[in-house]
Amino acid sequence: MSAKENSFLNQDFKSRNQEIILPILKEKQISLFIKREDLIHPFVSGNKFRKLKYNLFEAVSQKKNTLLTFGGAYSNHIVATAVVSKLMGLNSIGIIRGEELASDLKKNLKNNATLKKADQNGMTLEFVSREQYREKTDKDFIKKLKEKFGDFYLVPEGGTNDLAIKGCEEILTKEDAEFNYICAAMGTGGTISGIINSACKHQNVLGFPALKGNFLVDEINRFTKKNNWKLITNYHFGGYAKYKRELIGFINDFIEATQIPLDPIYTGKMMFGVIDLIKQDYFAKGTKILVIHTGGLQGIEGFNAKLKQKNEEIIKSL
Numbered sequence: 344m345s346a347k348e349n350s351f352l353n354q355d356f357k358s359r360n361q362e363i364i365l366p367i368l369k370e371k372q373i374s375l376f377i378k379r380e381d382l383i384h385p386f387v388s389g390n391k392f393r394k395l396k397y398n399l400f401e402a403v404s405q406k407k408n409t410l411l412t413f414g415g416a417y418s419n420h421i422v423a424t425a426v427v428s429k430l431m432g433l434n435s436i437g438i439i440r441g442e443e444l445a446s447d448l449k450k451n452l453k454n455n456a457t458l459k460k461a462d463q464n465g466m467t468l469e470f471v472s473r474e475q476y477r478e479k480t481d482k483d484f485i486k487k488l489k490e491k492f493g494d495f496y497l498v499p500e501g502g503t504n505d506l507a508i509k510g511c512e513e514i515l516t517k518e519d520a521e522f523n524y525i526c527a528a529m530g531t532g533g534t535i536s537g538i539i540n541s542a543c544k545h546q547n548v549l550g551f552p553a554l555k556g557n558f559l560v561d562e563i564n565r566f567t568k569k570n571n572w573k574l575i576t577n578y579h580f581g582g583y584a585k586y587k588r589e590l591i592g593f594i595n596d597f598i599e600a601t602q603i604p605l606d607p608i609y610t611g612k613m614m615f616g617v618i619d620l621i622k623q624d625y626f627a628k629g630t631k632i633l634v635i636h637t638g639g640l641q642g643i644e645g646f647n648a649k650l651k652q653k654n655e656e657i658i659k660s661l
């Protein structure tokens with residue numbers, strides 16, 4: 344691996360824990376800190392960096408010069424893969440859900456900050472129908488993709504595989520042992536699995552799914568043997584990328600009070616849930632909580648474009 348490739352991956356990313364100051368925390372005598380994984384990189388942010396790290400080492404050691412992965416039109420994982428591939432001098436291919444996006448590509452790239460960023464970083468975008476997209480783990484489909492694009496290193500949708508879990512085990516450090524609870528947002532469950540693996544015995548890990556469905560328990564059990572974790576399933580706001588005005592209002596109040604931006608898909612819902620649980624006295628007085636800011640802030644621009652169309656309150660930035 345060249346020095347350039349090494350330098351990005353081998354940085355020792357130890358995100359700082361920032362204390363959150365809010366009246367409710369003082370009132371309930373809870374101490375709440377947030378691990379600022381969002382500051383790792385503006386587009387290879389948070390858990391997406393952690394999940395890609397060992398996959399990239401593996402791709403390079405297998406002498407692959409192209410990464411291929413899957414995602415939706417607003418996917419944090421797609422952008423992260425595109426940007427990190429470019430940083431490392433690799434090619435990238437993104438298989439994107441929704442063939443309608445291909446019909447007026449120029450316009451769609453202009454209107455979609457996520458796909459635009461991926462395109463600007465040299466990612467080849469291939470738009471497929473929803474039916475086709477569902478075959479993303481199918482051998483024949485992968486074979487067809489290899490016939491079309493040549494050899495590549497495959498990163499699954501959302502980036503979750505064994506090497507991704509290994510990367511996410513590096514989110515917590517020894518110094519985090521002082522916390523009683525660790526909280527994080529969940530999509531595929533990969534990130535929380537890594538966190539569970541590296542959490543101490545005395546710590547409880549709470550996962551906040553950003554979507555509906557109970558498949559996540561099985562997913563976590565695939566990657567961890569531990570049982571000091573629990574899912575808090577009632578803060579998905581209707582499902583993946585769904586929201587209520589209450590959520591947008593919360594995110595805007597939060598940034599105003601703390602100067603910390605949250606995204607509406609993952610971290611906003613998780614933080615809403617954590618604060619709501621604190622209000623309900625879910626945690627005993629004196630509890631020390633660490634929440635993980637998994638990043639995802641690149642998605643705000645695309646989300647705001649939709650809110651604007653509906654004439655609704657948009658998400659503020661710093």
Ligand SMILES: *Cc1c(COP(=O)(O)O)cnc(C)c1O
Binds near residue numbers: 420534
């Ligand atoms: C992808 C993502 C998650 C979910 O991670 P999983 O490993 O799929 O559970 C959480 N937060 C942010 C900001 C993300 O982009």
